[in-house]
Amino acid sequence: MNQTPCFRRARYVSTIIIGGGQAGLAISYYLSQRAIDHLILERGEVANSWRHERWDSLRLLTPNWQSRLPGYCYQGIKPDDYMTMPEIIDFIGLFAQQISAPIQCGTRVTEVHRVDQNYLVQTTQGDWTCSTLVIASGAFNTPVVPDFGRQLAETMTTITPHQYKSPTQLADGGVLVVGASATGLQLADEIQQSGRQVILAVGEHVRMPRYYRGRDILWWMDMTGLSDQRYDEVDDITRARQVPSPQLAGSSERNTLDLNRLASQGVQIVGRFSGVRDHTAQFAGSLPNVCKLADLKLGRLLSTIDQWIEAHGLGTEIDEPDRPEPTGVDGSPRLDLNLASGEIKTIIWATGFRPDYSWLKVPVLDRKGMLRHDGGIVNSPGMYVLGLPFMRRRKSSFIHGVTDDAYDISQHLANYLNSTYRRKCVSVA
Amino acid sequence: MNTYTKIVNNGVNVGALMEAREAFSVTPEAAQFTWRATCHWVKGTHSYSEIEGYYGLGEAQSHKKRFTFDADHPETFAADDHGATPVEYVLVGLASCLTAGVASVAQHRNIQLHSVKAMIEGDMDIQGVLGMDKGVRNGFESINVVFEIKADASNEEIEAVVAQSQKRSAVYDILSNPTNIVVETMS
Incomplete structure (x- = not known):
């Protein structure tokens, strides 16, 4: 050296x-x-x-x-x-x-x-x-995989988004998708549609509709100046830089992809994948709160947009304001999953990149x-x-x-x- | 930086907490704390625990005085009820942690609190602890907290404070995520 x-x-x-x-x-x-x-x-x-x-x-x-x-x-x-x-x-x-x-x-x-x-x-x-x-x-x-995840690779098929190409490469059977940002939601969506039961482990996330009041949400981010907000203007830039990517997807149908839509397609929503004990995956009991945090944050974003529209007198030219349904959380989401039972065959780590x-x-x-x-x-x-x-x-x-x-x-x-x-x-x- | 025209006082020294964050970013080892309690058996299911010293900021620290806690089980458990049950201490831990969080977050967000009450319940099927049914866990099936908060803020702002207090709560994290526990016996 x-x-x-x-x-x-x-x-x-x-x-x-x-x-x-x-x-x-x-x-x-x-x-x-x-x-x-x-x-x-x-x-x-x-x-x-x-x-x-x-x-x-x-x-x-x-x-x-x-x-x-x-x-x-x-x-x-x-x-x-x-x-x-x-x-x-x-x-x-x-x-x-x-x-x-x-x-x-x-x-x-x-x-x-x-x-x-x-x-x-x-x-x-x-x-x-x-x-x-x-x-x-x-x-x-580099995809980020938690420490306990690396050990699981010895006994399960585990892949990262860099290795994932399409559902056809996956074994038949259940798939645990870990992470609920853009990547995790998109993979959960297409894998569930391929006929494999998906369990989606959800930690903190950023919820966003694809369209709001008739325009792409990113159009609003541009117009309101949010996209241009400078790094030296925010209160806590360290935290701002760690915010997960928003739950967005690009499709010709311009659909919103969120936890409610995935749940309606049959995806099982569980809490953050927080550890493994006795070959059992453990999910955090914090799902209601991470969903609440994301709903509240989304509400603040949409209010900011509404206020901008009001201030610029555009209210009559575009669609009426609305609010998406709050994220529905099953009364008692499951807290564990036996990884040896065969219920899932594959784990996909959509847990971020560095x-x-x-x-x-x-x-x-x-x-x-x-x-x-x-x-x-x-x-x-x-x-x-x-x-x-x-x-x-x-x-x-x-x-x-x-x-x-x-x-x-x-x-x-x-x-x-x-x-x-x-x-x-x-x-x- | 936020600039506020009104002065809010919830009795939380947010300035000191922010300074601590600043200091710990330079010396993260000072942020390593160890909390301690010592528990003595009295008789039956009655015990008392003492809390005084802890470790933090790179050295041994001490509370202003020693705190003691009697724990027991109620008469429905054929015990003498000298104190709260251990699981009730857990509820106290969570409720007081979240409440402290509400006060701190509200202070940080310049929201004046007038009153905060947290009502907490934990549901438990005691067939678990009695070893009667392997399908029943020992601990709480679920924990429910209801906050009653009076503050100079909108409902949404109050909900956001409560959500943030969960996000930053140590006890919430301890209860909602697994923790490795090592128990040894000195010979």
């Missing part, structure tokens, strides 16, 4: 961007505008996660009209639909072509070190040095292994990150949210390069 990495054969470029997805490409656009030489290193192909780490039926949670990158937007004939995976891959691929992004595919970053005033970026295709580094490798690299920084050998991670950053400006000179939840704005981790962040970060990065350049001039003089 104390070996000093050497610069031999390392090529220099002002900025290296790690990741050729929407975030890396968006900042590439702005760096080109500022005439900053840069290179995108992509482990696979453009939009790699969208190609290889998503299930077959997935569609974007955001409507097509909202799919926009710097100087680029959806031009098709279905602005209110939601892109399929092939569509989003094409959308991002075309943007990369359009901006002639300097991207080197098939290049996995293996280590990054701070060496003198630069970063040494070691990859499967040789080394680079750079003054500034943008980490745009995504927030959802970024992978195992290659990052610069001391910028906190004790939880997350990047220490202030709105994307990482705690090491000239290092930046993009695409994390609520990074600079509530919309930061959405495709349409990365543009404003990329612009801000490119500005800070340009100023940094200027200042280091000036310092060098002064020290030479």
Whole structure:
């Protein structure tokens, strides 16, 4: 570990961007505008996660009209639909072509070190040095599985959303889906419809209707300014960044996907999967409260929208306000499930994701292994990150949210390069 | 940051709690607490427990004074009823934890409380503890809490305070999630 990495054969470029997805490409656009030489290193192909780490039926949670990158937007004939995976891959691929992004595919970053005033970026295709580094490798690299879940893998079929493609890959029989954010609900929905009994373990979640008062809920989030709310404007940004993704799904029918709908389809709703004892899964008794919390939070969101509509005098032009039914919780949801009984054959962990920084050998991670950053400006000179939840704005981790962040970060990065350049001039003089 | 024009006082020092959060984010080891009680058998099902010392903020701590609790079972159990039953202490634990949470959350949200009453019930089939039916658990089948709160706030705001107090309650967590319990006997 104390070996000093050497610069031999390392090529220099002002900025290296790690990741050729929407975030890396968006900042590439702005760096080109500022005439900053840069290179995108992509482990696979453009939009790699969208190609290889998503299930077959997935569609974007955001409507097509909202799919926009710097100087680029959806031009098709279905602005209110939601892109399929092939569509989003094409959308991002075309943007990369359009901006002639300097991207080197098939290049996995293996280590990054701070060496003198630069970063040494070691990859499967040789080394680079750079003054500034943008980490745009995504927030959802690694599915999170609880400790007790890893032990279960010895005796049960357990899979993560990265391994899941469609219900046909699953054994016949029951499926325990753990987690009730967008991923968990969508998988529970299609697996139940495939004829397998689903048990859905539900912890804290964020409930959202697909449409409210005749418009997509994300349209309202944009209009009311909620999407643009800045990270330095909220009371507790640490907590805001940990809020689970909303229970949304993209479908041509524009259906709302919530626990009530799943329950009506026969999905068994149980509390958070909190442990295993004697080969029995134990579910928390907190289901009524997590549902109540989500219903109350949803009520506050819809009231905020109603107030905005009132304040802007739009009340007569759109649908009447309404409130979805409170989440129905069965009087006494089951608290345990014998995993040896054969009732379920598969467990799917939809328990969240985390970024992978195992290659990052610069001391910028906190004790939880997350990047220490202030709105994307990482705690090491000239290092930046993009695409994390609520990074600079509530919309930061959405495709349409990365543009404003990329612009801000490119500005800070340009100023940094200027200042280091000036310092060098002064020290030479 | 929130700015309020009215001053609310529920007697909770939220400022100190927020400062503690700030401090623990720098020194998480100071947030490690250990709570203790010692229980002495008296006679029959009667015992008394003492609580005085605990550990926290990196050192041994102590309550202002020693608290003692008699526990027993009522006459319907053919006992002498020298104190509340242990399961009633559990109800006390949950109700007082949630109530403390209501006061703290309300203070944090600038809601003035006038009165808070929590009525708590735990349903139990005692065929479980008597070992009569393997299908019946020893503990509560369910616990029900009803809060009666008078406060300067809308019903929705009060419901949100009660929901948040459950989310942040230690006893609620202890009762709704499994906990590993190790019991040893000193030889």
